[in-house]
Amino acid sequence: MLTFDEYQQRVIASVGPLPAQRRPTAEVADLLGMVTAESVRSAVALPGFTNSAMDGYAVVAADVQRATEESPVEMPVAGDIPAGDTRQLELSAGSCWRIMTGAPLPTGADAVVQVELTDGGTERVQIRGAVDAGTAVRRQGEDVQPGDEVLAGGTLLQPRHVPVLLSVGVDEIAVLPRPRVAVVSTGDELVSPGEPVAHGQVVDSNGPMLGALARECGFEVAEVRRAGDTAEAVRQALSELAQTADLIVTSGGVSAGAFEPMKLAFEDSDHFEFVKVAMQPGKPQGIGTVAGTPVFALPGNPVSSLVSFLLFVAPAARVLAGRDPAVPTVEAAVAERWTSPPGRQQFARVVFDEDGRVVRPIGGQGSHVLGGLAGSQALAIVPAATTEVAVGETLRVIPLEGLA
Numbered sequence: 450m451l452t453f454d455e456y457q458q459r460v461i462a463s464v465g466p467l468p469a470q471r472r473p474t475a476e477v478a479d480l481l482g483m484v485t486a487e488s489v490r491s492a493v494a495l496p497g498f499t500n501s502a503m504d505g506y507a508v509v510a511a512d513v514q515r516a517t518e519e520s521p522v523e524m525p526v527a528g529d530i531p532a533g534d535t536r537q538l539e540l541s542a543g544s545c546w547r548i549m550t551g552a553p554l555p556t557g558a559d560a561v562v563q564v565e566l567t568d569g570g571t572e573r574v575q576i577r578g579a580v581d582a583g584t585a586v587r588r589q590g591e592d593v594q595p596g597d598e599v600l601a602g603g604t605l606l607q608p609r610h611v612p613v614l615l616s617v618g619v620d621e622i623a624v625l626p627r628p629r630v631a632v633v634s635t636g637d638e639l640v641s642p643g644e645p646v647a648h649g650q651v652v653d654s655n656g657p658m659l660g661a662l663a664r665e666c667g668f669e670v671a672e673v674r675r676a677g678d679t680a681e682a683v684r685q686a687l688s689e690l691a692q693t694a695d696l697i698v699t700s701g702g703v704s705a706g707a708f709e710p711m712k713l714a715f716e717d718s719d720h721f722e723f724v725k726v727a728m729q730p731g732k733p734q735g736i737g738t739v740a741g742t743p744v745f746a747l748p749g750n751p752v753s754s755l756v757s758f759l760l761f762v763a764p765a766a767r768v769l770a771g772r773d774p775a776v777p778t779v780e781a782a783v784a785e786r787w788t789s790p791p792g793r794q795q796f797a798r799v800v801f802d803e804d805g806r807v808v809r810p811i812g813g814q815g816s817h818v819l820g821g822l823a824g825s826q827a828l829a830i831v832p833a834a835t836t837e838v839a840v841g842e843t844l845r846v847i848p849l850e851g852l853a
């Protein structure tokens with residue numbers, strides 16, 4: 450029996466990052482959640498041209514230096530410069546241009562008087578306050594210079610990176626792609642969702658659940674399918690999926706029964722191992738490769754599948770994506786006593802109290818219990834040596850909401 454930590458380390462060490470891809474920067478909004486493979490340097494200056502920070506009048510500061518409320522300086526207005534004006538304009542001494550926020554400053558102007566300090570005139574304007582050179586002017590390049598690094602390699606792309614990436618004149622960026630995850634359910638008792646369920650049969654809920662988890666965690670779902678309950682059918686399905694997927698997850702068929710298709714298909718393979726991990730749920734686990742593609746064979750009980758995905762598959766897929774494999778946890782105090790199986794690290798389904806820092810168990814902790822799974826908000830981590838979780842104790846918990 451492996452400890453949970455030993456197996457999780459083994460899983461994480463078994464995979465490496467996917468090859469980087471060059472993607473058009475224009476599509477950056479579709480690349481969120483991916484990691485940059487190299488740094489991004491600006492090809493341009495930002496701002497790209499010197500422009501106004503205010504709606505007002507572009508002036509030479511020296512021309513308005515004596516302007517006050519009581520004794521305004523009056524000058525002719527040469528015209529309007531709206532944002533987006535592409536003309537190359539000049540300012541003649543003793544005059545001004547009416548200018549809008551973001552519009553290019555005319556050559557010769559060195560300040561903008563905001564409209565509130567004027568009478569708002571369009572032919573002639575009265576300036577009622579002095580400004581220093583540089584007032585309300587955004588200088589070309591004051592933010593970013595050509596060649597400046599705007600994003601380090603290894604950055605997880607977030608909405609705040611979008612404006613800089615779209616503005617720095619770079620056509621393509623190198624990112625690690627989202628891993629394509631294929632999901633396979635094994636078991637002759639399964640019927641597809643929506644089909645009639647006869648005595649002895651259950652709906653294949655693991656397949657859609659694992660697909661949903663993959664999506665929620667920021668991966669791409671290559672395919673969700675069922676394979677028959679024979680070793681041959683499972684081998685065939687995995688060989689096909691290995692052509693297109695970066696990672697394959699199966700559920701079911703890994704324990705000690707007489708018809709365990711995953712075990713029958715791969716237990717003699719040099720590229721596979723089936724292990725028992727001292728955890729509950731999730732004891733039987735399989736790990737290996739098919740045609741070089743990593744395969745995670747999860748136990749079939751729905752709760753075991755979910756927990757195994759979060760603790761093993763998601764960290765491995767994050768490694769493929771160049772992301773941090775660590776499973777995020779928070780601390781919580783225990784509000785109600787419960788028991789934990791001896792010698793197995795328990796991942797107990799719990800709910801938070803109102804203040805969000807105290808947890809209590811929800812329902813039975815059996816690996817088949819779906820009602821409690823739906824109502825749970827987190828998995829509380831109970832160390833293998835603990836058999837009784839006491840009120841007031843502090844545990845680490847894995848929140849089940851906001852997994853991405």
Ligand SMILES: Nc1nc2c(c(=O)[nH]1)N[C@H]1C(S)=C(S)[C@@H](COP(=O)(O)OP(=O)(O)OC[C@H]3O[C@@H](n4cnc5c(N)ncnc54)[C@H](O)[C@@H]3O)O[C@H]1N2
Nearest residue numbers: 634652653654655656701702703704705732748749750753
């Ligand atoms: N003699 C032993 N029996 C079992 C052991 C053991 O050590 N010795 N381990 C138990 C533990 S712990 C677990 S977990 C399960 C794992 O079983 P398998 O991975 O082989 O899964 P199956 O037998 O195929 O199914 C288990 C259970 O889950 C249901 N299931 C399976 N697939 C789906 C699906 N896609 N959607 C919904 N439900 C699914 C299946 O009907 C079974 O009820 O083994 C214990 N047994």
Ligand code: MOO
Nearest residue numbers: 730731732753816
């Ligand atoms: O290892 Mo199983 O997941 O306890 O039911």
